[in-house]
Amino acid sequence: MTSQFRSHRDQKTIKVGIYGKTWAGKTRFLYQLINYWEKTGRIIRKSQGCQKFLDTVANSIKSSGGPGRTTEKQDITALVRHIKRKESVKFHFLDLGGEFLAKDLDGLASHAGDNDKNHIQRQVRECNAYIFFFDPSSSEVPADIDEHYRNELRRAEKFIEYVVHTRENEVLPVVFVLTHLDVWENNEDIRKRVDEWCSKVHDELSRAYAQKLKNLHPKSVVSRDRIFLFVSSIGRTQEDDKRLDHVAMELVDLVADSERNLQQLRPSWRKVRVVLAVLVPFGVAVVAVILQPRTSPPVGSPSPTQIAKPPKMDIRSKLDEVEMLLTGWQQQGTRIPTTDEAKKVNDFLRVVQGWMTTNPPDKQSVTEETQQRLKESLKSIAKVVSKVRERMVEKAGDATIPLDEGVSLLETFLENLPDLTPFSEELAQCQKGYWQCKRLQVADRIARIMKRRDELKSPCMDALSEVKAELETAKQEVKNSLVYGAQDRQILLEAIDATVTFCEDRINNESYQAKFRVVSAKAISDKRTGLVWHTLRLLSGKTHTGYFGLEPVRESERTVSYKTAKDSYEIALGLDRRVICEISAYDNEKKQWQKPQEFDLTSDPGPLAALGMPLVNRDRVTKAIRHQDFELTIEFFEFSPVPELIWEAVGRASVNSESGAP
Numbered sequence: 001m002t003s004q005f006r007s008h009r010d011q012k013t014i015k016v017g018i019y020g021k022t023w024a025g026k027t028r029f030l031y032q033l034i035n036y037w038e039k040t041g042r043i044i045r046k047s048q049g050c051q052k053f054l055d056t057v058a059n060s061i062k063s064s065g066g067p068g069r070t071t072e073k074q075d076i077t078a079l080v081r082h083i084k085r086k087e088s089v090k091f092h093f094l095d096l097g098g099e100f101l102a103k104d105l106d107g108l109a110s111h112a113g114d115n116d117k118n119h120i121q122r123q124v125r126e127c128n129a130y131i132f133f134f135d136p137s138s139s140e141v142p143a144d145i146d147e148h149y150r151n152e153l154r155r156a157e158k159f160i161e162y163v164v165h166t167r168e169n170e171v172l173p174v175v176f177v178l179t180h181l182d183v184w185e186n187n188e189d190i191r192k193r194v195d196e197w198c199s200k201v202h203d204e205l206s207r208a209y210a211q212k213l214k215n216l217h218p219k220s221v222v223s224r225d226r227i228f229l230f231v232s233s234i235g236r237t238q239e240d241d242k243r244l245d246h247v248a249m250e251l252v253d254l255v256a257d258s259e260r261n262l263q264q265l266r267p268s269w270r271k272v273r274v275v276l277a278v279l280v281p282f283g284v285a286v287v288a289v290i291l292q293p294r295t296s297p298p299v300g301s302p303s304p305t306q307i308a309k310p311p312k313m314d315i316r317s318k319l320d321e322v323e324m325l326l327t328g329w330q331q332q333g334t335r336i337p338t339t340d341e342a343k344k345v346n347d348f349l350r351v352v353q354g355w356m357t358t359n360p361p362d363k364q365s366v367t368e369e370t371q372q373r374l375k376e377s378l379k380s381i382a383k384v385v386s387k388v389r390e391r392m393v394e395k396a397g398d399a400t401i402p403l404d405e406g407v408s409l410l411e412t413f414l415e416n417l418p419d420l421t422p423f424s425e426e427l428a429q430c431q432k433g434y435w436q437c438k439r440l441q442v443a444d445r446i447a448r449i450m451k452r453r454d455e456l457k458s459p460c461m462d463a464l465s466e467v468k469a470e471l472e473t474a475k476q477e478v479k480n481s482l483v484y485g486a487q488d489r490q491i492l493l494e495a496i497d498a499t500v501t502f503c504e505d506r507i508n509n510e511s512y513q514a515k516f517r518v519v520s521a522k523a524i525s526d527k528r529t530g531l532v533w534h535t536l537r538l539l540s541g542k543t544h545t546g547y548f549g550l551e552p553v554r555e556s557e558r559t560v561s562y563k564t565a566k567d568s569y570e571i572a573l574g575l576d577r578r579v580i581c582e583i584s585a586y587d588n589e590k591k592q593w594q595k596p597q598e599f600d601l602t603s604d605p606g607p608l609a610a611l612g613m614p615l616v617n618r619d620r621v622t623k624a625i626r627h628q629d630f631e632l633t634i635e636f637f638e639f640s641p642v643p644e645l646i647w648e649a650v651g652r653a654s655v656n657s658e659s660g661a662p
């Protein structure tokens with residue numbers, strides 16, 4: 001920052017952090033924006049670094065048509081007249097190379113604590129506004145567009161998580177600037193992709209704020225119209241340039257909203273660990289709620305970490321309401337709570353939790369009787385929620401709650417609440433229980449697909465595709481869930497991902513792997529016979545294995561055994577509901593192979609038959625074949641690994657068929 005700006009203490013400073021992978025259009029955006037300000041007489045003063053930046057980029061555009069890769073950090077400061085407000089605004093931009101930024105964003109999780117070398121981390125700490133650049137036309141390598149979207153979505157999600165987690169109530173407004181509009185504005189396919197991308201990012205942002213800040217953030221920072229902006233930075237028309245200015249002015253407004261929001265919240269007292277006496281667990285016991293300290297406040301932010309101001313309310317009237325509900329449930333035995341009732345309980349929990357965290361009641365303001373009532377009501381709520389869970393998970397006859405209905409009810413009870421351990425161990429168990437049910441629900445949905453497809457004997461490829469699509473839907477639900485449990489959520493997401501990959505592998509390869517061995521092969525006849533070679537091979541779907549020779553070895557007068565050259569063989573079996581074992585014998589007299597005999601190995605199929613893997617089971621699978629005096633026992637094992645969620649679905653399938661599917 002240059003000294004010429006230091007005297008303007010009152011003016012607004014917008015220190016803008018940026019992310020955008022290489023070629024996202026960061027440099028061109030900044031260049032065109034500042035140029036536009038200059039052309040329209042809006043710049044009051046600019047730093048030397050700013051002038052240098054403009055000159056360098058102008059030269060580069062003249063010589064090569066574009067700004068060229070940014071290889072070193074550019075510090076750009078400009079004092080600009082606000083288009084609507086009377087005041088001027090000092091913008092402080094950094095231009096950085098996309099390659100470093102992408103690497104730093106990918107590496108965020110591995111940096112513990114403050115790390116000045118990580119540009120993202122540093123900017124999130126120091127800036128008061130952020131632009132996330134994304135080129136939706138993937139103009140650098142259009143052929144890789146799918147991967148480009150996947151990567152930048154993943155990065156956006158990671159970035160959001162990091163920002164919300166790091167900044168807490170000191171909300172950092174992030175604007176998503178989609179560049180190269182002139183390239184894609186008339187391209188239907190890209191417009192559709194853009195819409196989906198923005199929706200997903202928006203969902204993640206809303207979820208992260210709702211979860212972390214309990215909806216005490218300014219609404220504008222998650223307002224889709226305001227934070228997803230599409231621009232063209234090549235100076236095509238004046239309208240295009242105005243859109244660039246609109247991005248900058250939007251940042252000013254969002255920063256103002258965030259600051260206003262912060263002022264309305266109660267400031268904490270020190271930039272050190274703050275310990276609040278909280279009434280827990282409702283004797284007059286005290287629990288410490290520790291707020292993470294922040295090392296340096298962001299620009300323009302008046303104070304360090306702040307905590308939410310609790311709404312003023314009479315806790316007793318809240319208790320009256322919730323007690324009425326709870327008594328009703330007790331009297332009505334097995335009645336399932338309605339969604340509205342669950343919402344009321346959730347409201348109560350949110351209010352009580354916020355109030356207890358931030359406004360510890362002392363003995364004067366809350367009587368012992370109220371404390372006792374509070375304690376009892378939290379216990380009773382936990383009982384009701386646990387009951388809903390039990391009635392989903394365990395067989396409860398007529399009182400069974402279908403999983404889909406129950407999970408959504410649990411979500412309503414528990415959404416938008418932090419870890420409840422400090423307030424009620426029982427309710428914290430309910431939060432954990434929710435994630436178990438969510439997993440069960442995912443497994444149950446797979447089970448239902450497998451069961452239906454099995455009954456209809458439909459093609460296994462279709463069954464795999466349907467399972468995969470269902471898992472993608474479940475993944476979004478898991479991501480969007482507002483129930484506390486980062487670790488449980490992550491574990492479930494990983495389980496879903498592993499299962500999606502399993503389905504994709506099967507669909508792409510149209511086969512699965514296994515090993516097989518001949519356990520025993522014998523011919524016992526009532527008279528001495530010659531030694532006859534046999535072969536066997538396995539046929540399944542579009543594949544068949546090679547021929548495995550069975551060499552005859554005389555055991556006794558009437559008994560001949562057979563052995564294979566190797567102890568076991570690795571095989572690939574095509575996806576199909578049937579596996580055929582074909583056996584041929586050699587005719588020593590005619591000197592030719594006899595017509596092969598076919599044996600169905602899947603008359604008693606395994607649990608994954610609907611997915612085209614009828615031989616697969618958790619354990620080894622043995623099959624016996626008998627034909628005239630020939631007996632063969634073969635064993636299959638070491639199948640392609642099947643993800644745990646699929647086995648859980650198999651478990652559900654047997655539960656559902658015992659009790660009638662919910």
Ligand SMILES: Nc1nc2c(ncn2[C@@H]2O[C@H](COP(=O)(O)OP(=O)(O)OP(=O)(O)O)[C@@H](O)[C@H]2O)c(=O)[nH]1
Pocket residue numbers: 020021022023024025026027028029065066067068069070071096097098099179180181182183231232233234
């Ligand atoms: N047609 C069009 N081209 C653009 C637009 N924005 C940027 N470009 C071009 O896209 C290329 C990449 O833009 P840059 O601004 O250099 O990208 P960057 O994000 O700074 O890339 P790094 O410095 O490598 O991180 C350049 O050729 C730009 O001229 C736009 O809105 N429309």
Ligand SMILES: [Mg+2]
Pocket residue numbers: 026027028067068069070095096097098
């Ligand atoms: Mg650049």
